[in-house]
Amino acid sequence: MLEVERFTKSYGPVRAVSEVTFSVPAGQIVGLLGPNGAGKSTTMKAILGLVRPDSGSIRVLGHDVAIAPIEAKREIGYVPESPSLYEFLTGAEYLDFISDLYGLDPSTRTGRIGQFLRGLELAGHENSLISGYSQGMKQKVALIAALVHHPRLLILDEPLNGLDPRSAHVVKEVLRSLTRNDGVGVLFSTHVLEIAQAICDHIIILHRGSVVASGTVEALRDRAGLAGSGLEDVFLSLTGTGDLSDVVQALSK
Amino acid sequence: MDLHRVGRLAGVLVASQIRAGRSTSDPRSLFGRPFLLGLLDILLFVTLFGLTSVAVAPNPRLSTVALPLLLTALPFIPLYAVATVLVAGVMFELTATAKFAGSDAVNWLPLTPGEYVAASATAIAYAYSPALALILGPIAALSLAVGLGGSLVLVAALGVVGLFEGAFLVEMVRSATQRIGSVGGRRGRVALVARGAALLLLILALQLAFNPVFLFESLHGLAVLGSLSAFIPLFWATHAVTLWLAGDAATALVFVGAQVAFTGVLLGLAARLRVRYWVVAATEFSFEAHEYARRHAFLSALGLSAAEASIVTKDFHGLTRRREMLPMLVVPIVILIVIFVEDAGSSTALASIWAVVIVGWAGGFLALLLATTCVGQERRALQTLFAAPITGRSVLRAKTVSVLVPALFFTLATSLAGTVLFGLSATESVGILVVSSGAAVAATFLGLAFAARYSDFQERPRPQYLRPGPMAGAMISGVAVLFGVLVPGAFAFSAGGSPGLEAALVCLGVAAVALGVGLFSARTGFDRLFRELPF
Numbered sequence: 177m178l179e180v181e182r183f184t185k186s187y188g189p190v191r192a193v194s195e196v197t198f199s200v201p202a203g204q205i206v207g208l209l210g211p212n213g214a215g216k217s218t219t220m221k222a223i224l225g226l227v228r229p230d231s232g233s234i235r236v237l238g239h240d241v242a243i244a245p246i247e248a249k250r251e252i253g254y255v256p257e258s259p260s261l262y263e264f265l266t267g268a269e270y271l272d273f274i275s276d277l278y279g280l281d282p283s284t285r286t287g288r289i290g291q292f293l294r295g296l297e298l299a300g301h302e303n304s305l306i307s308g309y310s311q312g313m314k315q316k317v318a319l320i321a322a323l324v325h326h327p328r329l330l331i332l333d334e335p336l337n338g339l340d341p342r343s344a345h346v347v348k349e350v351l352r353s354l355t356r357n358d359g360v361g362v363l364f365s366t367h368v369l370e371i372a373q374a375i376c377d378h379i380i381i382l383h384r385g386s387v388v389a390s391g392t393v394e395a396l397r398d399r400a401g402l403a404g405s406g407l408e409d410v411f412l413s414l415t416g417t418g419d420l421s422d423v424v425q426a427l428s429k
Numbered sequence: 430m431d432l433h434r435v436g437r438l439a440g441v442l443v444a445s446q447i448r449a450g451r452s453t454s455d456p457r458s459l460f461g462r463p464f465l466l467g468l469l470d471i472l473l474f475v476t477l478f479g480l481t482s483v484a485v486a487p488n489p490r491l492s493t494v495a496l497p498l499l500l501t502a503l504p505f506i507p508l509y510a511v512a513t514v515l516v517a518g519v520m521f522e523l524t525a526t527a528k529f530a531g532s533d534a535v536n537w538l539p540l541t542p543g544e545y546v547a548a549s550a551t552a553i554a555y556a557y558s559p560a561l562a563l564i565l566g567p568i569a570a571l572s573l574a575v576g577l578g579g580s581l582v583l584v585a586a587l588g589v590v591g592l593f594e595g596a597f598l599v600e601m602v603r604s605a606t607q608r609i610g611s612v613g614g615r616r617g618r619v620a621l622v623a624r625g626a627a628l629l630l631l632i633l634a635l636q637l638a639f640n641p642v643f644l645f646e647s648l649h650g651l652a653v654l655g656s657l658s659a660f661i662p663l664f665w666a667t668h669a670v671t672l673w674l675a676g677d678a679a680t681a682l683v684f685v686g687a688q689v690a691f692t693g694v695l696l697g698l699a700a701r702l703r704v705r706y707w708v709v710a711a712t713e714f715s716f717e718a719h720e721y722a723r724r725h726a727f728l729s730a731l732g733l734s735a736a737e738a739s740i741v742t743k744d745f746h747g748l749t750r751r752r753e754m755l756p757m758l759v760v761p762i763v764i765l766i767v768i769f770v771e772d773a774g775s776s777t778a779l780a781s782i783w784a785v786v787i788v789g790w791a792g793g794f795l796a797l798l799l800a801t802t803c804v805g806q807e808r809r810a811l812q813t814l815f816a817a818p819i820t821g822r823s824v825l826r827a828k829t830v831s832v833l834v835p836a837l838f839f840t841l842a843t844s845l846a847g848t849v850l851f852g853l854s855a856t857e858s859v860g861i862l863v864v865s866s867g868a869a870v871a872a873t874f875l876g877l878a879f880a881a882r883y884s885d886f887q888e889r890p891r892p893q894y895l896r897p898g899p900m901a902g903a904m905i906s907g908v909a910v911l912f913g914v915l916v917p918g919a920f921a922f923s924a925g926g927s928p929g930l931e932a933a934l935v936c937l938g939v940a941a942v943a944l945g946v947g948l949f950s951a952r953t954g955f956d957r958l959f960r961e962l963p964f
């Protein structure tokens with residue numbers, strides 16, 4: 177579904193991502209984890225064609241993003257790390273606008289948007305300007321915008337940011353349902369490792385622009401030699417930031 | 430009032446003013462520090478003082494020329510200070526992006542409304558102080574040369590008071606306009622339009638009232654008012670300087686005291702208005718239920734796809750709902766009103782030439798402003814368009830229509846107004862519309878070419894949409910194109926015969942070249958822009 181092969185990207189002298197290779201199969205949720213600045217967002221943007229690779233290739237459902245970006249984008253639903261919405265539109269106007277951009281059939285649009293608005297408890301607020309929304313409400317609009325056109329691949333950069341527990345639960349269940357029942361592939365980035373552990377079928381850990389580990393949670397535990405540990409310990413161990421006692425001690429003074 | 434706290438907050442607000450308009454905001458650089466404005470004040474004053482001194486030094490007839498000029502100009506410098514801060518403050522401070530204008534932190538910091546108003550007004554007065562330095566430099570040189578140096582101290586001091594007076598008035602307007610949108614509990618489309626229209630009218634009224642052309646008229650009115658004007662606080666500083674220059678120091682000082690006291694009253698009023706009308710949370714505007722997948726019949730008829738039409742509709746919403754867009758609408762309208770008022774009723778042979786140039790200029794300038802800023806207006810939300818399955822060419826088509834529809838509508842309206850005011854024939858009226866529309870189209874593509882290459886997507890209180898250097902380039906080349914099309918176009922009307930035909934050909938040629946270059950440049954620019962997200 178998604179094939180990223182030897183993707184490399186530099187910003188000036190800084191190499192943000194180096195020779196990253198991974199894939200997202202249909203019907204799987206793949207977690208892309210890593211410390212701040214590891215290259216997660218750059219990788220996700222490259223999949224959308226927002227960032228041009230210096231080298232390497234990215235294919236979405238067989239479409240090379242560099243050659244056929246429109247065909248690739250048509251299949252993707254994307255939630256950016258910090259959704260910048262058009263705040264002078266109402267939630268309904270924004271979602272209608274997004275539906276037009278993706279060519280969503282007018283007859284199914286109303287029902288589908290309505291379902292999502294009710295499911296995420298935004299119904300009743302959709303005719304208010306987005307500028308008056310809370311951060312969580314804006315995140316819900318961004319999520320609906322990513323899901324409304326039946327994408328076959330979801331690129332979700334911190335999608336649960338600011339969501340209340342009920343909505344976060346709904347989103348997680350929707351993702352599970354989409355992958356199991358509809359074969360949607362999901363690339364999911366989060367800093368909340370409990371969430372990654374709970375919903376991801378496969379984990380990729382990026383550190384300083386390179387893949388340092390890839391596999392199921394169990395495989396990563398084995399690799400880190402931390403059988404029985406949580407993903408947090410495994411993550412800290414694999415990214416070389418395991419012993420933080422000095423930092424904690426200094427900050428506690 | 431804790432003056433130390435006021436000073437600290439004013440410093441922060443000044444830093445915000447300085448850094449808000451810059452793409453790089455390194456606080457350690459000279460250009461990121463609040464004292465920069467003070468330095469600029471000194472530099473402007475000293476440079477202009479020096480240049481004027483050198484220029485007037487050898488002139489033995491100076492006093493006969495400069496003295497009457499100074500006796501007229503000096504009393505109005507404090508009024509100039511008030512006008513500058515009020516006009517620019519309402520135009521730029523009140524139209525700052527709503528997201529930043531709230532400056533939330535002050536709502537929970539331990540500050541009284543009076544302290545906040547004093548700090549904010551100080552920051553505004555300081556931000557616009559270079560305008561005072563700009564005029565005081567040459568005035569000081571002339572005053573010293575003709576022996577009016579003593580009066581200069583009083584004028585400068587009242588000028589500073591004027592800066593604060595204007596700043597307090599801006600604060601009052603800021604607080605009062607916070608609630609326009611929710612008057613009577615209406616928070617729908619009508620309320621949003623009411624807020625925009627009220628702010629637009631306010632800016633227009635201030636721009637016109639303090640426009641040099643109309644200000645001169647009001648000064649004439651002041652002379653007519655005579656002693657009655659002594660009861661208008663806005664003119665007390667003017668009276669103080671006039672009396673001082675006439676040698677009546679005692680009465681002058683009474684007016685000085687009254688002016689300072691009035692400024693204090695304005696501070697109190699501004700603080701009370703803030704308490705009364707300031708809203709911590711952004712007003713929530715709710716509209717009637719949205720109709721999904723509505724057909725854009727007009728836009729479809731222009732050949733736009735559903736996605737392109739949707740972008741145009743979105744841009745139209747932005748034009749009418751975003752406060753920061755108001756200055757863009759105000760500038761061409763002010764220019765137009767001022768010129769129309771000055772030249773209406775002219776029945777000379779030049780009337781039709783003027784009409785073409787004025788109408789075409791206003792519409793073309795609006796097109797240029799909208800086109801150069803239409804990509805930068807997307808700001809960070811540009812990534813929505815990038816992530817969507819649409820091409821750069823599609824976005825270019827949408828943006829072209831987003832700019833041309835309001836610009837051509839404005840051109841049509843001004844053509845009709847021009848026809849009535851200048852008493853033109855139907856043929857002349859149609860001709861004006863054709864030439865003006867051609868100029869607007871050429872300006873649109875030129876602006877889009879700049880927008881595709883040099884847009885600024887930074888999120889800040891006072892967005893600039895296009896980087897400053899290219900903006901200057903776009904304005905200079907745009908104005909050149911507008912006049913290159915309009916002047917020969919206008920001449921073609923009045924001359925007739927062979928010279929008229931030649932002028933018409935020049936007009937068409939310039940328009941065709943500008944259009945061709947602009948269109949080609951815009952297309953390649955949008956192709957390049959959509960290769961990679963620029964932030």
